[in-house]
Amino acid sequence: MKGVKEDSASNEKESVWRAVTKDDVSLTGDRPTGCLHLGHYVGSLRTRLYLQDRCEQWIMVADQQALTDHLGTSQLSDSVIEVVLDYLSVGLDPTKTTIFLQSAVPQIAELSLYYLNLVSVNRLRHNPTVKQEIRQKNWSESIPAGFLTYPVSQAADITAFQSTLVPVGRDQLPMIEQTNEIVEAFQARYGDGLRRVRALIPPHHGRLPGIDGGQKMSKSLGNGIALSEPPDALRSKVMQMYTDPNHIRVDDPGQVEGNVVFTYLDAFASDSEEVKSLKEHYQRGGLGDVTLKKRLVEVLEGFLSPIRDRRAQWDEGHIYDILRQGSKKAREAAQSTLDQVKKSMHMVVL
Amino acid sequence: MKGVKEDSASNEKESVWRAVTKDDVSLTGDRPTGCLHLGHYVGSLRTRLYLQDRCEQWIMVADQQALTDHLGTSQLSDSVIEVVLDYLSVGLDPTKTTIFLQSAVPQIAELSLYYLNLVSVNRLRHNPTVKQEIRQKNWSESIPAGFLTYPVSQAADITAFQSTLVPVGRDQLPMIEQTNEIVEAFQARYGDGLRRVRALIPPHHGRLPGIDGGQKMSKSLGNGIALSEPPDALRSKVMQMYTDPNHIRVDDPGQVEGNVVFTYLDAFASDSEEVKSLKEHYQRGGLGDVTLKKRLVEVLEGFLSPIRDRRAQWDEGHIYDILRQGSKKAREAAQSTLDQVKKSMHMVVL
Numbered sequence: 001m002k003g004v005k006e007d008s009a010s011n012e013k014e015s016v017w018r019a020v021t022k023d024d025v026s027l028t029g030d031r032p033t034g035c036l037h038l039g040h041y042v043g044s045l046r047t048r049l050y051l052q053d054r055c056e057q058w059i060m061v062a063d064q065q066a067l068t069d070h071l072g073t074s075q076l077s078d079s080v081i082e083v084v085l086d087y088l089s090v091g092l093d094p095t096k097t098t099i100f101l102q103s104a105v106p107q108i109a110e111l112s113l114y115y116l117n118l119v120s121v122n123r124l125r126h127n128p129t130v131k132q133e134i135r136q137k138n139w140s141e142s143i144p145a146g147f148l149t150y151p152v153s154q155a156a157d158i159t160a161f162q163s164t165l166v167p168v169g170r171d172q173l174p175m176i177e178q179t180n181e182i183v184e185a186f187q188a189r190y191g192d193g194l195r196r197v198r199a200l201i202p203p204h205h206g207r208l209p210g211i212d213g214g215q216k217m218s219k220s221l222g223n224g225i226a227l228s229e230p231p232d233a234l235r236s237k238v239m240q241m242y243t244d245p246n247h248i249r250v251d252d253p254g255q256v257e258g259n260v261v262f263t264y265l266d267a268f269a270s271d272s273e274e275v276k277s278l279k280e281h282y283q284r285g286g287l288g289d290v291t292l293k294k295r296l297v298e299v300l301e302g303f304l305s306p307i308r309d310r311r312a313q314w315d316e317g318h319i320y321d322i323l324r325q326g327s328k329k330a331r332e333a334a335q336s337t338l339d340q341v342k343k344s345m346h347m348v349v350l
Numbered sequence: 351m352k353g354v355k356e357d358s359a360s361n362e363k364e365s366v367w368r369a370v371t372k373d374d375v376s377l378t379g380d381r382p383t384g385c386l387h388l389g390h391y392v393g394s395l396r397t398r399l400y401l402q403d404r405c406e407q408w409i410m411v412a413d414q415q416a417l418t419d420h421l422g423t424s425q426l427s428d429s430v431i432e433v434v435l436d437y438l439s440v441g442l443d444p445t446k447t448t449i450f451l452q453s454a455v456p457q458i459a460e461l462s463l464y465y466l467n468l469v470s471v472n473r474l475r476h477n478p479t480v481k482q483e484i485r486q487k488n489w490s491e492s493i494p495a496g497f498l499t500y501p502v503s504q505a506a507d508i509t510a511f512q513s514t515l516v517p518v519g520r521d522q523l524p525m526i527e528q529t530n531e532i533v534e535a536f537q538a539r540y541g542d543g544l545r546r547v548r549a550l551i552p553p554h555h556g557r558l559p560g561i562d563g564g565q566k567m568s569k570s571l572g573n574g575i576a577l578s579e580p581p582d583a584l585r586s587k588v589m590q591m592y593t594d595p596n597h598i599r600v601d602d603p604g605q606v607e608g609n610v611v612f613t614y615l616d617a618f619a620s621d622s623e624e625v626k627s628l629k630e631h632y633q634r635g636g637l638g639d640v641t642l643k644k645r646l647v648e649v650l651e652g653f654l655s656p657i658r659d660r661r662a663q664w665d666e667g668h669i670y671d672i673l674r675q676g677s678k679k680a681r682e683a684a685q686s687t688l689d690q691v692k693k694s695m696h697m698v699v700l
Contacts, residue, residue, distance in 0.1 A: 063697060067467050073696055080698045103692070104700050106456040113459045113503070116496035117417050121471070124495055145474055145499055146466035152495060153463070324700045342453065346423055347413060348430045350454050350674045 016203050017050070020165065026051050026200070027163040029060030029102070032079035036086040037224035038300075039208040039217030042267055045090050047167045047202040048097070057097040058161050058330065059087060061323070064102045064109070065153060068146045069137070084319045086227050089311035094322045102157070104327035107334035111156035114341060116149060118185040119178070124148050128174045155179040159194050160334035167200045169207070190344040193337070208267060213242030213260050225300070227307055234304065238297045243289050250288040261289075261296050269299045366553050367400070370515065376401050376550070377513040379410030379452070382429035386436040387574035388650075389558040389567030392617055395440050397517045397552040398447070407447040408511050408680065409437060411673070414452045414459070415503060418496045419487070434669045436577050439661035444672045452507070454677035457684035461506035464691060466499060468535040469528070474498050478524045505529040509544050510684035517550045519557070540694040543687070558617060563592030563610050575650070577657055584654065588647045593639050600638040611639070611646050619649045 028048060030036065036045070051057050061080050080101065087099055102108060124130065130151060134143055151174070158166055158179050166176060176199040183194045207216055210223025217224040225237050241261050247254035256262050256279045265275045278295065281287040342349055370376075378398060380386065386395070401407050411430050430451065437449055452458060474480065480501060484493055501524070508516055508529050516526060526549040533544045557566055560573025567574040575587050591611050597604035606612050606629045615625045628645070631637040692699055 064463060067464065067695065076696050077698045101698060101700060103460075103697055106460050109459040109463045110453075110456050113414060113462060113496070114417065116499060117494050119495050120492045121495050121498050122492060142470045142472060144467050145469050145471050145502060146463070148471050149466060149495055149499065320700060323698075327700055345417065346426050347453050348427045348451060348673075350451060350670060350677055 016200065017054075020051065020054050020200065022055060024055035024165050025058070025161055025163045026055055026165050026167060027058045027060065027158050027161050028167055029062045029065075029157065030083055031062045031066040032076060032083045033066050034075075034079055034219040035082040035226045035228055037217055037219065037226045037229075038264075038268075039210075039224060040086075041090060041227060042208045043169065044167065045087075045092070047200075049091055051167065052093060052096040055165075058163070058333075059092065059097055059099045060102050060157060060330075061100070062102045062157070065150060068144065068150045068153075069133075080323075081316055081319050082228070084323060085311055085314060088314055088319075088322075089227060089307045091310070094326065098326045098329050099322055100326035100330035101323050104323070105160070105330045105334050107331060107338045108153070108156045108160050110338055111160055111334070111341065112149075112153045114345070115152045115155055115182050115186075118182050118189070119152055121148070123178075123181075124151060127151050127178060129172065151175060151178045152182070155182045158197050159183065160337050161330070162195055162333075162337060163197050164195070165198050165200045167202055170201060173199055186341075186344075190341075193340040193344040209260055209263055211237050211241045211260060213258065227304065228311060229304060230308075231301065234300060235297050238293050238300065239290075241293060241296075243292075247282075247289065251285045253285040254282045254287070254289075256283055261292055264296055265299060268303050270302075366550065367404075370401065370404050370550065372405060374405035374515050375408070375511055375513045376405055376515050376517060377408045377410065377508050377511050378517055379412040379415075379507065380433055381412045381416040382426060382433045383416050384425075384429055384569040385432040385576045385578050387567055387569065387576045387579075388614075388618075389560075389574060390436075391440060391577060392558045393519065394517065395437075395442070397550075399441055400552075401517065402443060402446040405515075408513070408683075409442065409447055409449045410452050410507060410680075411450070412452045412507070415500060418494065418500045418503075419483075430673075431666055431669050432578070434673060435661055435664060438664055438669075438672075439577060439657045441660070444676065448676045448679050449672055450676035450680035451673050454673070455510070455680045455684050457681060457688045458503070458506045458510050460688055461510055461684070461691065462499075462503045464695070465502045465505055465532050465536075468532050468539070469502055471498070473528075473531075474501060477501050477528060479521065501525060501528045502532070505532045508547050509533065510687050511680070512545055512683075512687060513547050514545070515548050515550045517552055520551060523549055536691075536694075540691075543690040543694040559610055559613055561587050561591045561610060563608065577654065578661060579654060580658075581651065584650055585647050588643050588650065589640075591643060591646075593642075597632075597639065601635045603635040604632045604637070604639075606633055611642055614646055615649060618653050620652075 028044065030040070048057065048059065061083055063076060063080055066076060084099060088094070092099070125148070130148065133147075139147070154175050155178060168176060176197060180196050183196050186194050209215060210217045210221055211225065212223045214221060214223050225234060229237070243259050243261055244255035246252070262275070262279060262282075265278065269275045278287065278292065282292065339349070378394065380390070398407065398409065411433055413426060413430055416426060434449060438444070442449070475498070480498065483497075489497070504525050505528060509532075518526060526547060530546050533546050536544050559565060560567045560571055561575065562573045564571060564573050575584060579587070593609050593611055594605040596602070612625070612629060612632075615628065619625045628637065628642065632642065689699070
């Protein structure tokens with residue numbers, strides 16, 4: 001993508017990507033709880049852009065999973081449209097990548113139901129991701145059953161398409177482990193029908209901090225820059241960005257580490273020599289925050305402007321068509337897995 | 351049904367049945383874990399025979415629920431056929447009652463998935479029926495998630511057809527309570543789409559003991575008499591029946607209470623005067639167990655012989671047709687509920 005800094009070709013990076021072949025099937029998805037932001041781009045969307053030219057790729061709008069910790073509101077349906085617009089605007093191409101709606105593929109719910117028999121309640125309670133979220137939400141004993149069991153639902157999402165790889169951050173590895181445990185339990189009890197999946201941890205995978213310097217860009221924290229952010233709002237957000245609180249006067253030497261503006265420049269500026277030189281100037285003093293931020297606004301405009309243009313090419317009717325076509329293809333693929341699963345379990349098929 | 355003693359018309363009975371109207375919708379079902387027996391007849395099938403002429407009735411072969419505590423084996427698919435044959439053989443009529451296969455109605459799995467968000471893990475743990483079964487199975491911490499959550503699945507079975515009543519024994523009342531809690535949680539969060547259900551406890555509802563005098567006739571205990579029991583096996587089972595262990599010689603006075611032969615005569619002999627007179631004879635002495643059991647064989651033959659005849663009229667092809675037609679009707683009804691549920695939750699419908 002123009003204007004986005006590509007990771008330098010390291011051996012580590014090469015070996016990760018070399019492991020992806022044309023026979024691979026990738027599945028990823030997003031809960032439609034709001035529009036996607038720069039953090040989603042850095043953490044996930046850019047990997048998907050890479051994968052769509054290298055293997056079979058499925059992307060799921062996880063509206064059912066969104067219900068596990070959000071009530072259904074009119075925001076849910078709006079977000080479905082926004083998220084697909086975000087996909088298209090960054091360059092995900094429905095002719096290469098199948099984009100579908102989870103709730104339009106009932107086979108996933110059926111598989112989830114069968115997998116619930118293959119995992120113990122205790123095992124689910126010990127899922128590190130679930131444990132952490134339960135703590136964060138202060139749920140303890142009132143955990144909704146749908147929340148405790150959502151890793152089972154994820155296993156259904158992944159296996160429904162006979163996926164071989166799921167691009168994840170390290171914090172999501174428990175999801176892959178749980179999926180493979182279910183696959184193994186299925187194979188041990190019933191035989192064929194499912195295959196193991198591997199995690200693909202993208203090289204230099206990192207979380208983009210929020211504009212407030214918080215650990216994570218997050219819509220709920222209001223510290224994000226949306227992929228659809230209008231120019232004025234973008235400018236205003238960059239101007240609020242956390243830099244170095246001790247950098248009071250322009251002439252003061254400033255800190256680069258933990259300075260969000262530099263983190264964003266590292267991620268989005270195409271000219272790494274320029275960023276290096278800006279860092280040196282800032283550290284020795286004489287480079288003001290406002291000047292620096294104006295440069296970041298330009299860099300991010302260079303990144304977001306073509307995204308906005310692409311976004312404007314699609315209307316709601318197109319989005320529905322894409323979801324309809326993708327979901328039809330998804331139902332067919334998932335039905336084929338479900339048929340095999342039911343056959344292995346000796347279910348009657350009418 | 352010829353040869354089966356009808357319950358005497360008591361006020362209690364009348365008031366229970368009077369509460370059933372043409373607008374009612376009843377749902378019941380059986381896990382296909384083997385063929386049905388006399389205990390199923392007394393406890394449930396005879397109520398369904400009554401209901402099929404008085405309201406809309408759905409009967410579900412709960413093959414997915416069977417998986418929650420049985421592994422899928424070839425026995426599962428055989429049992430599906432046997433259970434439907436059992437329904438038809440006792441007189442359930444597919445032109446009056448819709449007989450369908452749970453796994454052929456994916457809308458139920460979808461509803462289950464949504465309802466999982468409406469009930470807490472802790473609430474499920476305190477379901478008395480689940481607690482008792484967990485104790486019996488000695489599961490403690492390794493409870494399969496599918497077992498803990500099966501009451502949610504039952505709520506989906508019931509609400510999918512907008513059922514208004516479910517005939518149950520007192521021990522199954524927690525199922526109705528759980529369903530209504532889910533309906534109320536749904537209404538509170540999302541509004542319309544589901545309706546409450548009431549329990550119908552059939553008058554004189556009772557469990558038929560096993561031939562060994564055990565509390566419950568159960569296939570797994572091997573103490574049952576199947577509705578499809580052949581004459582020789584029936585005779586042999588009645589001859590093994592538990593009577594009064596102190597009734598050694600014919601002339602000894604015998605006990606009637608707890609004597610399984612009399613319990614069965616009470617349930618199945620059409621002439622209650624005859625049973626009364628046999629009881630008196632047995633109590634004063636002079637009526638041998640063999641003579642008494644021969645009479646029970648005749649009574650049960652009178653009951654089972656037309657059931658066997660009816661059973662012989664159907665072949666596997668018919669059964670598949672009935673299940674196919676019933677499941678199609680069930681999918682349509684459940685889809686209409688699911689559409690309303692998804693609309694209330696603001697889900698995108700493609």
